[in-house]
Amino acid sequence: MNAVNNVVEIKDLRVEYPGRQFRERPKLAVDGLNLQVRSGEVFGFLGPNGAGKTTTMNVLLGFVNATSGAASIFGVDVRQLIARQRIGYLPEMTYYYKFLNTEELLRFYARIFRIPRDEREKRIDAVLKLVELEAVRKRLIKTYSKGMQQRVGLAQALINDPDLLILDEPTSGLDPLGRMKVREIIQRLKDQGKTVFFSSHELGEVETICDRVAILHQGRLQVEGPVNDLVAQYQGNLEHVFLKIVGFQPSS
């Protein structure tokens, strides 16, 4: 696979957070991570809490600077602003400006992407239809339920019709119906040929929609490959693979 087909490319990534107290040693969050996400695939980024998943995403989005190593999106260094033009991002917990309604929020983000005025309104209508929030588009976001807020998050991530979607635990805290709706949307995006890079603790869901997965543990990449290959190799479902890799021993 050549570099052009790699939408996300991470090479020898190392991230250390400085100690919070005087003389406290830096905390190693990611250690020598190498990863490629190919065009058009749904890539599951797994690992227990504190494994370094969110830190890696933060590096890709420019929130955190890498201590060493490199990361690029569509061949552009993530530190450059242009790298963020073709991506959509949904954070783990979605909080948006409470004094705005969904339509105003989406208009604001569309303006940032420099979407022309008439196209802007069409995009807003399209994403609101996709996330099924058309009826409440004029209601302030603070009045929404958690599931609705998560769908606002998805709508803002899709406003620029991105080629790469970075989703940090998109179904976290949602009820089964909400989860199913988010899963449906991801599936639809996959069908449209979008690349989706997402982290999740819902392994059943990952097994259903992901083409490939990577499992991170204590900042290091433990395993990476197509879901089917890993399941066959470890002779169990993805949960079994995950528990085996992170070294879980049942108490009984």
Added chain:
Amino acid sequence: MNNVLALAGVVIKELYRRKDFYVLFVMTAVITMMLGSIKFFNDDRIVRYLKDGCLLLIWISSLVIAITTTARQIPAERESRTIFPLLAKPVSRAQLIVGKFLGCWLACGLALIVFYFFFGAITASREHAWSPGMYFQALWLHWICLGIVVALVLLGSVVFTAPSSNATICFIVVMGIMFCGRHLNGVAVHMGGLDGTIVYTIYYCIPHLEWYDVRDFVVHDWGLTGLIPWVAWAGATLYGLLYSVFLLGVTWLVFRRKTLTV
């Protein structure tokens, strides 16, 4: 510039959807009208007291609006995590800072127009005379002063985590400069030696916000015989803009490499 204007628009929208401005405006109006309703000893100069009181309230209200609105911008974005979806888009941190500055500054400008219009109406009703040129100069200098204050508070907001501590510290610094700034050089002359040099250095380094307070000029009708010299007015404007740009530059230096963790 597009991103900066989009960000500024959201800040202005926030100001008029919150209650702070309305509360302060109503408070200023009510206190001024109460002052206006009292007639002290049939003294004509009472109108001056009324104008002085009204302008003092406008200054206090505008500083409260500028400091509280600006202090919560970046810390609130971080606290409520709205900064993450925002910076995941093609928005640089420099644009974020300039957008927030512009939004807060323009919002203060809008508030000032309302306040000064009210002041003009009150004055006209009592004195039956207007001096729009003088009011414009006073409003403009007031706005430039608020530009420096907004830039200063924005710098504080990337240094201090809590908006409340930032607002308190900035309020004390601004009040300190407005009350003591003009006297520092005199104090330095009296002190002499190394201490005097230090006080002199402080005098030349601090932004002289007191230059923009032309309340005496407005209250005592100096404007009826002539305006503030336009050269002085333009010089004060340039000084204020340069100071604001300098403070924004420092804010960007502090914020540009700051780690933001979800």
